Amino acid sequence: MLKALFTRKKSSRPFKDYHSEWFNTLKNALLPLLRRSISDSAPTILSTHVEMLHQHFQSYYQALDLAACNDIAQLLFPDWRNSLEKPFLWLGDFHPYLFTNLLRSFLEDTDEEQTDDETEDETRENCKYFYDKPWQVAMPRRAPSKILMARVDQIECALRLMVPALVDRVRNAQAGLVQRVAENWVLCQGRKEVVRPVIGEAVAAEMEEMVSVFLDANRLRRSILAEIVSITSVYQAALYLEGLAQFFVGLREPELLAQFESCKIPLNIPSRIAL
Template structure:
């Protein structure tokens, strides 16, 4: 519905966000992630170098959030209704980009793995012999980065998650209110049966709708940005390296050609 606003002359950005995103993912995959992994190895480990590569990836994400805001200021429809996203990514999107719960759920996955490893069961979620050859090339403080997190850290993670539980529903309500307002404005013309100037009035309503949705998108993007920043501020450099490696691997994985091929060949419907 909102995407049709382009029919009424809304100015579009000269460069589609898709082009930026492809370059952003390629840089993450081919440059930043390999550098981070190299600095996490026992051969190259230096706290100073590791900190630098952790900061590089964090800045890469911050630049991405800035680019989202800029793209939204030109044409928010390309973000809210992204036909350029691949079919594996789309279920994880919320208000134009990945849901902020992804950050906290990834963080929780490290904590849950630590809990499982305490059971003494070799089938638990902890680090297992043979789980990955890269583990044998990593120093102990990287491998055990998420073992026994402090109570202070756990309390901070709980606080971040509670904030998400308050803000996400509030943004959903705003979207519903914006949509209801649009329907109410348009329904007046249809109800009164007026045909003259309907296209112009519909265009005005849609432009107003898109402007309101742009505000919601920017706030959702601010939430994503702040959740990641708060997580990074709460964890140490070794935890941050493991966390960012997992996050980068998660995003890069959506663009794996073999995985995409398997997904497209799958005949089972996905709800």
């Protein structure tokens, strides 16, 4: 079935055009709306805006699935991603570890934990001082429950099992392609008219597997994000999605990108800071 999808006529609209529209909606509409709701809105309105942003992310990954079935190459080798985004990519989009790492960083900010000597009233005032947000929004970040942290551990454990399995499938598909092409090249003695269809068949088989792996990786991203939203309170989910959206937006900030690209120090060479 996937092979049949792969041989269909490719979509006339590049995915980068969809991504540009999706990103602009995230940056200019949904993220500002959520921020206003965090500061001013009633819980029911905030819950609605949290779900709107969550569904915006989910719709993006659904669109990725469709794009993968039409043309997987534009997602596996996205030349429209900038130099800040590319280090975070894994199988066509942001690595699912990013979701859990941001969540754990968000929940385990030890510098802002309540001390034993701090009264509840003092905690309320400190929350307002540090976050400039209502008490019910700031407190969930400062005091995540043991049940919540246990669920986060479970999500991370599942990721540690699933991610290597997907990496192995990619490695096996690539190794199989190389082996098949090499064997047939020898058998055909390098004759182009004979080798070309054989190589084409081998590439088609690998691409079919790559589409399957990509869809599974994308399903993993969607499920991790949905799980995080489901296990957190509406206020925790609001602050988490705000941070996640801001991270995506920040990677495309022109000033930050220009500073990164003008850096003269190679990133793979340790540097010593002058004292």
